[in-house]
Amino acid sequence: MRQTQNERLTRTDPGTPMGDLFRRYWLPALTLAELPDADPVRVPLLGEKLIAIRDSSGRAAILQEACPHRQASLYFGLCADGGIRCPYHGWKFDTDGNCLDIPGEPDGSTFHEQIRITAYPTVQRGGVIWVYMGPPDQQPEPPAFEWATLPVENLFVTRRIQDCNYLQTMEGGLDSSHLSWLHGGTILTDTVLGIGGPGTDSRILDIIATDRKPVYETLNTAGGLLLGARRNADETNYYWRITQFIAPCFNIIAPTGDLTLNAQAWVPLDDQRCWSWAVNYYVDKPLSAAERDAMRKGGGLHVEFVPGTHQGVANHDNDYLLD
Ligand code: FES
Ligand SMILES: [Fe+2]
The missing domain is CATH 2.102.10.10 (Rieske [2Fe-2S] iron-sulphur domain)
Structure with a gap:
């Protein structure tokens, strides 16, 4: 991408092309x-x-x-x-x-x-x-x-500041390939919400870990863009992960087994930072107290917050707690 294209896509002050676009949505x-x-x-x-x-x-x-x-x-x-x-x-x-x-x-x-x-x-x-x-x-x-149409008991929703523009983090949210790398550990350890959780198909873990060369296909629909990442499951089957993108900055991530549905939004705070929204939800039942507790501690799509702030405990200033 050229610098001029990048600036056109990431500048959202009043009067900019993307700023005008974002201002046409709730x-x-x-x-x-x-x-x-x-x-x-x-x-x-x-x-x-x-x-x-x-x-x-x-x-x-x-x-x-x-x-x-x-x-x-x-x-x-x-x-x-x-x-x-x-x-x-x-x-x-x-x-x-x-x-x-x-x-x-x-x-x-x-x-x-x-x-x-x-x-x-x-x-x-x-x-x-x-x-x-x-x-x-x-x-x-x-x-x-x-x-957004569900009772609040059915969902857990948070917003946090990300120290990058909305496009950078949105790209990550739509990208299934980094699942095999960056989130490999958390997929294994997040037992309440991750693929290792109850009621899920543990083969998916192996597929994501093994096939690190997903093939992408996209489909334009009236409701947004479907992004399919295809991995080899076994000799005769594929494993597809389908992410939905809805303009200008929303997605819905494929659920695993009977676990929660997942949605995200990336709203520009300014041209350098964005609000990263995370939603875990069930359509037909409330979240359990254990699920809420796990999300409060950073499970699912969420992070644990520095109290009183919108900053994750693991953040840029402390190298995300890596030693
Ligand atoms: S009333 Fe004077 S600055 Fe607001
Ligand atoms: Fe990610």
């Missing part, structure tokens, strides 16, 4: 669990500094982080009475971005009516607050991924 912004109350949460997306809040009626909103007055961060603002108040001079905004009050103005002033901040529409689905950052007249139907 994107996962944060989990419901991250916004239990009125305390603002930072959700930088597509190069824009944003915060999520809940107003006193429980409605979630995603707003620009910088106060338009002197650029103080509304992350430190106080949510009360239908909006958020800037900590610096007290300007107050509602969840639609309207300025409700400028305390320093003379009595009777209507200056606040001229002030607005960016406020993006949200929907809550599948344990996630989704945001639409595009033109209002182009807003699509709410996200309908199967996992």
